[in-house]
Amino acid sequence: MNVLINVFVALHVIGIAALLGGFLTQMKAIGAGTARMVPAMLHGALTMLVTGMVLVGLNEAQGAALDHVKIGVKLALLVVILACTWAPRSRTAAKSSPQASR
Numbered sequence: 001m002n003v004l005i006n007v008f009v010a011l012h013v014i015g016i017a018a019l020l021g022g023f024l025t026q027m028k029a030i031g032a033g034t035a036r037m038v039p040a041m042l043h044g045a046l047t048m049l050v051t052g053m054v055l056v057g058l059n060e061a062q063g064a065a066l067d068h069v070k071i072g073v074k075l076a077l078l079v080v081i082l083a084c085t086w087a088p089r090s091r092t093a094a095k096s097s098p099q100a101s102r
Contacts, residue, residue: 005058012051018044019081042085049078 022041029035052074059066 001058001062005055005062008051008055008058012048012055015044015047015051018047020044037085042082045078045082045085049082052078 018040022038022044025038025040026035052071056066056071
């Protein structure tokens with residue numbers, strides 16, 4: 001079970017790296033005012049959400065003492081990050097769809 005937990009921790013860290021990497025690639029564009037949400041940011045946030053939920057479940061199954069307030073705060077922060085990465089993506093999809101130009 002510990003090996004499985006360690007695998008999901010590694011995947012969780014990869015999700016954090018994807019989110020941070022996507023943000024860092026846009027640093028120069030933020031200064032110019034042309035920044036956009038790259039798919040790596042959305043995929044990293046979704047990876048963090050899924051692996052975080054799996055990690056909580058695996059640790060609960062092992063009977064580990066969890067700080068549910070900390071987990072709730074992390075989940076709330078991740079939901080805000082997901083909303084920030086998902087909203088611009090859906091606006092650009094609506095602008096580029098053929099139905100939006102009618």
